[in-house]
Amino acid sequence: MDIGSFFVILLSTAVTFGLFSILTGVDNPFFAWAENTYVGGAVGMTIVVSFTWIVSNLIQKILSNPYVNWPLIISLILGLMMLLRVHPKYSYLARIPISIATGVGVAVSTRAAIFSGLLYQIRATILPIFDWRKPETAFTNLMIVVFVVTIMTFFVYTTELKGPLKISHRIGRLVLFASFGALFAQTYMGRLGLFLGAMETLLIPETNFRISITVALIMLITIIVLKRYYPETLNKLVP
Amino acid sequence: MSSLIKSREFLLAIIIAVSFFIYFPYFVESPKPIVDIESWLVTTTVVIASFAVMVSLYTMTRREVMRITKRVKGWPYSLLMMILAWFMIVVGVSLGKDATPFRFCADAFVLPGDSTIYAILVFYLTSAAARSFKVRDLESLLLLLGAFFVLMQQAPLGEYLFPYFGPIGSWLVNNLAMAASRVFTISATLGGIVLAIRLLAGKEMAMIGLIARREKD
Amino acid sequence: MSSLFKVFANIDRRVWHLLTFILVGYTLLHPIGLPLKVSPEVKKAYEVIENLKPGDVVLINFDIAAFGWDEIKGSCLSMIPHIFSKEGVKVIFLTVQDQGYIFIERTISQIGKPMPGYDKFPWYEIQGKKYLQDYINIGFIPGFDKAIAALAQDFRGVVGGKDWYGNSIEEWLDKNGIKSAKDIDLIVTFDCAGAQSYFVSYWYVPFKTKILNAMIGVSAPGSIVNYNAGMLEGIVISIRGAAEYQYLSKYYGMALVSMDAFSIIQFMLLIAILIGNIGYYGWERRKEKR
Numbered sequence: 246m247d248i249g250s251f252f253v254i255l256l257s258t259a260v261t262f263g264l265f266s267i268l269t270g271v272d273n274p275f276f277a278w279a280e281n282t283y284v285g286g287a288v289g290m291t292i293v294v295s296f297t298w299i300v301s302n303l304i305q306k307i308l309s310n311p312y313v314n315w316p317l318i319i320s321l322i323l324g325l326m327m328l329l330r331v332h333p334k335y336s337y338l339a340r341i342p343i344s345i346a347t348g349v350g351v352a353v354s355t356r357a358a359i360f361s362g363l364l365y366q367i368r369a370t371i372l373p374i375f376d377w378r379k380p381e382t383a384f385t386n387l388m389i390v391v392f393v394v395t396i397m398t399f400f401v402y403t404t405e406l407k408g409p410l411k412i413s414h415r416i417g418r419l420v421l422f423a424s425f426g427a428l429f430a431q432t433y434m435g436r437l438g439l440f441l442g443a444m445e446t447l448l449i450p451e452t453n454f455r456i457s458i459t460v461a462l463i464m465l466i467t468i469i470v471l472k473r474y475y476p477e478t479l480n481k482l483v484p
Numbered sequence: 485m486s487s488l489i490k491s492r493e494f495l496l497a498i499i500i501a502v503s504f505f506i507y508f509p510y511f512v513e514s515p516k517p518i519v520d521i522e523s524w525l526v527t528t529t530v531v532i533a534s535f536a537v538m539v540s541l542y543t544m545t546r547r548e549v550m551r552i553t554k555r556v557k558g559w560p561y562s563l564l565m566m567i568l569a570w571f572m573i574v575v576g577v578s579l580g581k582d583a584t585p586f587r588f589c590a591d592a593f594v595l596p597g598d599s600t601i602y603a604i605l606v607f608y609l610t611s612a613a614a615r616s617f618k619v620r621d622l623e624s625l626l627l628l629l630g631a632f633f634v635l636m637q638q639a640p641l642g643e644y645l646f647p648y649f650g651p652i653g654s655w656l657v658n659n660l661a662m663a664a665s666r667v668f669t670i671s672a673t674l675g676g677i678v679l680a681i682r683l684l685a686g687k688e689m690a691m692i693g694l695i696a697r698r699e700k701d
Numbered sequence: 702m703s704s705l706f707k708v709f710a711n712i713d714r715r716v717w718h719l720l721t722f723i724l725v726g727y728t729l730l731h732p733i734g735l736p737l738k739v740s741p742e743v744k745k746a747y748e749v750i751e752n753l754k755p756g757d758v759v760l761i762n763f764d765i766a767a768f769g770w771d772e773i774k775g776s777c778l779s780m781i782p783h784i785f786s787k788e789g790v791k792v793i794f795l796t797v798q799d800q801g802y803i804f805i806e807r808t809i810s811q812i813g814k815p816m817p818g819y820d821k822f823p824w825y826e827i828q829g830k831k832y833l834q835d836y837i838n839i840g841f842i843p844g845f846d847k848a849i850a851a852l853a854q855d856f857r858g859v860v861g862g863k864d865w866y867g868n869s870i871e872e873w874l875d876k877n878g879i880k881s882a883k884d885i886d887l888i889v890t891f892d893c894a895g896a897q898s899y900f901v902s903y904w905y906v907p908f909k910t911k912i913l914n915a916m917i918g919v920s921a922p923g924s925i926v927n928y929n930a931g932m933l934e935g936i937v938i939s940i941r942g943a944a945e946y947q948y949l950s951k952y953y954g955m956a957l958v959s960m961d962a963f964s965i966i967q968f969m970l971l972i973a974i975l976i977g978n979i980g981y982y983g984w985e986r987r988k989e990k991r
Contacts, residue, residue: 347683
């Protein structure tokens with residue numbers, strides 16, 4: 246293994262366990278270091294990627310053929326106006342690109358969502374519930390229709406709940422609780438999968454395993470010693 | 485001129501105009517100039533978003549420099565954050581995103597931090613579940629049963645011990661949880677449509693920074 | 702007995718944290734090898750890829766950032782080799798996440814090898830398929846939902862004439878008959894931030910393009926809704942779906958190995974809930990009554 250790879254593994258393990266150190270319940274300098282390092286790196290990376298895109302897809306296109314790509318000059322000017330947001334006197338000029346971005350963003354997300362998020366979903370809920378040739382499918386379809394309708398009535402706030410609406414509201418509430426349990430389990434599966442992947446990176450191969458154990462033990466022992474014997478020092482070292 | 489640009493009506497006119505050029509070609513067969521304007525608007529929005537990221541860099545730098553100069557508690561960490569951020573920016577902009585120092589910082593600091601931040605949640609989910617999944621009434625029992633069957637269906641060991649966990653868990657996910665998610669999707673879409681209409685009607689100008697509202701709104 | 706209930710009711714959460722670390726570490730290093738059942742959704746996703754024909758064009762979207770990579774890499778490292786194993790299929794890689802290009806390169810370096818005479822990106826071959834002959838990498842297109850919408854409207858205009866590394870791709874696109882979004886036969890989107898909903902809106906709704914979606918667990922409910930509505934051909938959910946796909950496609954990897962740890966921790970969660978309930982009924986509830 247070359248020295249560069251070794252330092253990448255060492256530092257990435259230190260950042261990982263530094264962030265995990267918050268699980269000890271003690272605010273500690275390793276967590277503060279890891280957190281600030283990560284935030285600084287993330288900001289740097291985002292800026293570089295955005296800047297690279299601006300140069301390669303905007304400025305280079307404009308310079309290669311300004312007569313054909315003249316609309317991009319207006320895009321560039323609007324983008325530069327965005328930077329005026331921080332100027333005390335001319336910050337109002339930034340409202341123009343913000344208005345354009347807001348209008349476009351809302352319109353782009355809404356125009357297709359009308360179909361995929363509303364009409365197609367309603368269409369998918371209109372299911373055959375009286376097909377007795379396939380009783381299992383008919384029962385499942387009936388349950389889906391009942392679940393969707395009752396959950397929707399749970400979110401009705403503008404009218405008094407009485408009669409069938411009250412019963413539907415109650416059933417919807419119970420169905421919602423059961424579905425929250427199922428959704429929690431799916432969320433847990435997702436986060437657990439992430440954690441397993443992170444642990445796999447830390448433990449396999451053997452070099453990573455040794456580095457991980459060493460770094461984890463050093464951090465844990467340091468936190469315990471600081472907490473127990475040098476609490477003032479610990480307090481000074483955390484933000 | 486500046487009073488025109490600052491006026492609510494001017495900004496609302498911009499929003500209505502760009503919205504027209506986005507909605508119209510999507511629903512109606514349009515001539516090429518209108519489709520070109522739509523493409524240009526989408527590209528321009530991406531450009532504006534890229535520049536907006538630079539604004540966040542300025543505000544972050546200003547805030548952290550103030551913390552460092554005033555020697556606020558924890559200022560060395562702010563200094564570390566600034567050094568790393570600006571080092572990556574200088575290296576990335578001058579040498580490119582594939583330069584070794586840039587990739588080193590990304591692989592050593594950013595990528596492991598990103599994955600760990602979300603992986604930590606599994607611990608909080610576990611301890612929160614142990615504390616809050618207490619069966620007090622019918623609702624909490626259903627919450628627990630929903631979670632139980634889906635957890636058992638997800639874990640291969642669960643299906644191995646009792647094969648019916650699989651079909652029950654799948655049924656809960658594909659029907660019960662799916663129905664709830666469908667309602668959330670429909671509700672969110674309706675909310676989005678209402679927001680779009682309110683924006684076009686000039687009722688949501690706070691989104692573009694006009695936070696002072698007239699009483700008759 | 703009441704002291705036991707009191708202990709159960711007041712277990713320090715750090716006990717669960719430590720147990721999680723120990724159990725995961727042990728079972729990852731010493732897997733048991735429990736059997737795995739394949740779900741119908743993953744089987745369908747497998748069949749869609751298995752039925753790809755020569756000449757089909759597949760668009761692979763990496764909506765992947767570091768926070769989801771560990772969960773979704775199992776899907777990438779099994780589905781993508783499976784796609785590349787199909788004869789005559791052409792592949793376009795792209796990403797709508799700013800970190801995505803890193804994971805495209807990581808995936809390619811793990812499943813491929815440098816072409817003869819080359820030693821760096823993009824000149825890698827995957828299962829005999831060479832760069833700029835059988836596949837290209839467009840890289841990062843910013844704008845997320847707006848990028849997906851723009852690609853559907855003006856595919857060649859947004860893609861441009863160059864790939865992520867500055868090589869000309871006009872000839873490759875012309876040779877493979879890729880003029881617009883309608884020429885894409887299959888989209889495989891690996892999601893950390895729900896890009897599938899925009900592919901459904903802008904690609905499935907107008908063009909009825911087939912879409913396969915592998916996603917992190919948090920995005921699963923949205924994908925299941927669209928799958929049940931018939932807008933997605935198949936879904937591979939999180940690490941469990943990845944393990945099933947690895948099992949089906951025989952491109953075995955760590956997702957399959959992780960299933961034992963996965964099971965153990967889920968059981969640990971249930972035991973934690975059970976202990977919490979015992980403590981609640983044995984101690985807290987009686988304390989409330991007292």
